[in-house]
Amino acid sequence: MPSYRIMISAIDAFGHINALLGFSEGLKAAGHEIFFAHRNKHKHLADKRGFEFIPLDESLPGINMDEAIFQWIDMNGDKFRQPPLERYQGMDFESQEAVSAQAEFFFILDKALDKVVTENSFDLIVVDIPGPMPFLYKHSIPWIPLASLNPLILYPKGPPPFSGYSVNSDPSNWSEFKEVYQSAHQILTETHNKHLEKVGLGHIKFDPSIFVDNPAHFGFYHYPGELDYDECPPRRDNWIRVDAWIRQADFDDDFQLPEQLKEKPGKLVYFSLGSLGSADLVIMKKLIAILAKSPNKFIVSKGPRGDQLELADNMWGQNYVNQIKVVQSVDLVITHGGNNTFLETLYYGKPMIVIPYFYDQLDNAQRVVDKNIGFRVNTYDLDEDYFLDCIEKALTDQTINQKVKSISQNMRQSTSLSEAVKKIEKLIEETKNSTKL
Structure with missing residues (x-):
């Protein structure tokens, strides 16, 4: 050819x-x-x-x-x-x-x-x-x-x-x-x-x-x-x-768990609202405050205005992280539902919680619910207890995790x-x- x-x-x-x-x-x-x-x-x-x-x-x-x-x-x-x-x-x-x-x-x-x-x-x-x-x-x-x-x-x-x-x-x-x-x-x-x-x-x-x-x-x-x-x-x-047409990682270095999280209890969770959703500092601060009450630890992609965000003790983050490598290393992804992050999460076999911000993120969030591969949490009716409960369920629900693993395998093949x-x-x-x- x-x-x-x-x-x-x-x-x-x-x-x-x-x-x-x-x-x-x-x-x-x-x-x-x-x-x-x-x-x-x-x-x-x-x-x-x-x-x-x-x-x-x-x-x-x-x-x-x-x-x-x-x-x-x-x-x-x-x-x-x-x-x-x-x-x-x-x-x-x-x-x-x-x-x-x-x-x-x-x-x-x-x-x-x-x-x-x-x-x-x-x-x-x-x-x-x-x-x-x-x-x-x-x-x-x-x-x-x-x-x-x-x-x-x-x-x-x-x-x-x-x-x-x-x-x-x-x-x-x-x-x-x-x-x-x-x-x-x-x-x-x-x-x-x-x-x-x-x-x-x-x-x-x-x-x-x-x-x-x-x-x-x-x-x-x-x-x-x-x-x-x-x-x-x-x-x-x-x-x-x-x-599947999943891109290469932006950097070749494998993700290393930051020292400040190594002794923290719980599962490792990645949180990102994408480059646009994370620019809404009001919702970012609200979500960070809720995640601070979770018994788990979090890698946070803070976004383009991340210098204006203060993370809690159970978190580590940067304005931009090497997302492909991070997703491979965590137990759960909390995402805005942008199509790239959505599909990268599935490709690497991770359950997810989608917090849609706008446009097709809302449709991906609902598809997660309709296909029982995760949970949808809305910014307009955000309930702290429900959100925290979704995290625990997404980490432990065997049906959800088995479905995600199956999708991952088929995407890879x-x-x-x-x-x-x-x-x-x-x-x-x-x-x-x-x-x-």
């Missing part, structure tokens, strides 16, 4: 970047040359994996996505601590404008990536970006989208994505959520669609209820077969499941990633052959 030149990129969010990297490691292992186009601050991620790196910084002047997201969280933190329906009912014009401002970054990123493709020669493009990107339609290079979200977005007849509703819930409530959600994202939708019309792509529409583009050929999503939404057929066309790589290779070959005719 020949070696192909493949460009990869994602929006500047760890969830999308990490998913992209994990998938692309499979392409690299098959002998292909990977070009990671992104901000220079992510260059070490390419170097770690033997990818070529293409910096975008000169094409992204004055963009500080991190600060924009923090401001958005600060503005809407009280809403994200409400039930999903109420939070979107309460999304006012000002907060909609803030979301729309974030959309402007996508347009700037689109121009930057268009420049990279124009100036280089690639055989394929792989992207993890929530919505249509015009540069993909401008060039004749085949492109593959990744959906690094809970796959409910790919099942139109299931519960509304981002609602956290069970597949067993009353469908009569689903329409109201869909209407409220679409209304809350009206300005974001209009901003995207006006831009698409401006560049001659008015026939392509941005849809905030799925946050993916329709594949020109096919796309891949990441979820184990045992948890997929088979109760809600049919799946959207041309989307193919990959059971799956050949779906190598099959995805072969499908991509066939697409590139067919494209090259068609251009010779």
Whole structure:
């Protein structure tokens, strides 16, 4: 099989970047040359994996996505601590404008990536970006989208994505959520669609209820077969499941239990609300105070504002930890339910408690409950005793632990990633052959 030149990129969010990297490691292992186009601050991620790196910084002047997201969280933190329906009912014009401002970054990123493709020669493009990107339609290079979200977005007849509703819930409530959600994202939708019309792509529409583009050929999503939404057929066309594309650890060093925890009693638990949820200091401080009363010990990923958090005596943490290595070393994971952490936890066979913050985290949290592989704890009805009881049950419930171990084994034995790589290779070959005719 020949070696192909493949460009990869994602929006500047760890969830999308990490998913992209994990998938692309499979392409690299098959002998292909990977070009990671992104901000220079992510260059070490390419170097770690033997990818070529293409910096975008000169094409992204004055963009500080991190600060924009923090401001958005600060503005809407009280809403994200409400039930999903109420939070979107309460999304006012000002907060909609803030979301729309974030959309402007996508347009700037689109121009930057268009420049990279124009100036280089690639055989394929792989992207993890929530919505249509015009540069993909401008060039004749085949492109593959990744959906690094809970796959409910790919099942139109299931519960509304981002609602956290069970597949067993009353469908009569689903329409109201869909209407409220679409209304809350009206300005974001209009901003995207006006831009698409401006560049001659008015026939392509941005849809905030799925946050993916329709594949020109096919796309891949990441979820184990045992948890997929088979109760809600049919799946959207041309989307193919990959059971596992877990990324390498950011650092090779094995995790060592910190000295201050070695003599502490109890099981070892990892706690992380992700890079976005952990930026909500109100909820982080509340959860840390509850975990301080647990008889167990905790590794805490404090997040980008971690310097403002004080940990209890039964905890050790850093703003960022080597998560892959930590997850392998603990007995339980308490997570926000972002798709990467969710799947990494399952891959390494750990039970979990999901404390969803927003969007597809709510759907992953409910899937844990529906499939009896852990527990869901909501920020909007947080009960201290219930939370602490969930920790003990998750650590000791044999049914939960056996199910998680089974899912882990199947993810590890799956050949779906190598099959995805072969499908991509066939697409590139067919494209090259068609251009010779």
